[in-house]
Amino acid sequence: MRHIIENEYLKVEVSELGATLVRFIEKRDNTDIVLGYETDEEYRKYPGNLGASIGRNANRIKDAKFVLNGITYELNKNNYGNNLHGGGVNGFAFRMWKTEYRSGNEVRLSYFSQDGEEGFPGDLKAEVTYKLDGKTLLFAYSGRAFADTLFNMTNHAYFNLGDEDILNEYLRITADKYAPTDEYGLTLDEVYRVEETPYDFREFTRIGDNLSQLEKGIDNNYVWEVMGDKLMAQLKNERYLFSVYSDLPDMHLYTGNMLAEQTGKYGIKYTKHKGLCLECQFFPNGINYGDKYLSAVLRKGDSVTHYMRYEFDYLDK
Numbered sequence: 001m002r003h004i005i006e007n008e009y010l011k012v013e014v015s016e017l018g019a020t021l022v023r024f025i026e027k028r029d030n031t032d033i034v035l036g037y038e039t040d041e042e043y044r045k046y047p048g049n050l051g052a053s054i055g056r057n058a059n060r061i062k063d064a065k066f067v068l069n070g071i072t073y074e075l076n077k078n079n080y081g082n083n084l085h086g087g088g089v090n091g092f093a094f095r096m097w098k099t100e101y102r103s104g105n106e107v108r109l110s111y112f113s114q115d116g117e118e119g120f121p122g123d124l125k126a127e128v129t130y131k132l133d134g135k136t137l138l139f140a141y142s143g144r145a146f147a148d149t150l151f152n153m154t155n156h157a158y159f160n161l162g163d164e165d166i167l168n169e170y171l172r173i174t175a176d177k178y179a180p181t182d183e184y185g186l187t188l189d190e191v192y193r194v195e196e197t198p199y200d201f202r203e204f205t206r207i208g209d210n211l212s213q214l215e216k217g218i219d220n221n222y223v224w225e226v227m228g229d230k231l232m233a234q235l236k237n238e239r240y241l242f243s244v245y246s247d248l249p250d251m252h253l254y255t256g257n258m259l260a261e262q263t264g265k266y267g268i269k270y271t272k273h274k275g276l277c278l279e280c281q282f283f284p285n286g287i288n289y290g291d292k293y294l295s296a297v298l299r300k301g302d303s304v305t306h307y308m309r310y311e312f313d314y315l316d317k
Helices: 040-045 207-211
Strands: 002-006 010-015 020-026 065-068 071-074 098-102 106-113 124-133 136-145 170-173 177-179 219-223 230-236 240-246 250-254 276-281 303-314
Touching (some): 002 098, 010 124, 230 250, 230 276, 276 303
Antiparallel strands (some): 002 010, 010 020, 065 071, 098 106, 106 124, 124 136, 136 303, 177 219, 230 240, 240 303
16 A cells, blocks of 8 residues: 655655655655655565665674674675665565554554564564655654664665756765775775765765766765764755755765666666665664664663654755
């Protein structure tokens, strides 16, 4: 089942499959700013996790294992021997979520993840809420743990402000540090300054200018390591300004480097750099890096809520 919520400015479509953001339409020009597919079957068939609610864990866990309370947990391997985005066909992105509440401008879905699913410990009740308020879409996720576990969700929407690709769009990221990766995309236990590198987006920068300096594009974590509401990124073109706020400590920028050639919504071909992801999250593989980074561990009996807030505005008023 799919749900549509809307107000004067925005119209959003959400699928129960993966609690997925299927459409994010700016109503003035009828511009859909996220990539996606027409059918659930296509979401299951094609890679990329377009628009999905990712869990239990965003990004890669090295060797698909981690230690918690002295116990080593072996996860399913789905990316060069690592665990990516919670796992393969049994990750949150491929599960059917239950609709708990729906109104004209809000929908809330839930999923009960059982102990051992994809190798993660403990039962977990997860909820995702999409809510419109003016020109803002809130994506919030919550979790309640029945045993100590790892809980690090994100939203995996691919954004494009209505252009042929993202190369001529301008990006700003407020972080001054980023983390490098190994040859398989695993985030390393290192943090570098962005200045004088192609990863520097502290001022609005044409995305193609920075990507032209990199062989594979960007698939890297930007580092704040501070909780609390903050502006993390802004994307703009001649017409729109799109801003991302979150209370999460970091954000992963993925510039669609490996988008396969397949047909998405409206018959549009999705190719390399067709969209970009702004995945607010905890430091990838942080569970295996000791106490250096803020922890995504959720303790037994505890509940937590985090959010991404997407604010939309017009530049050609």
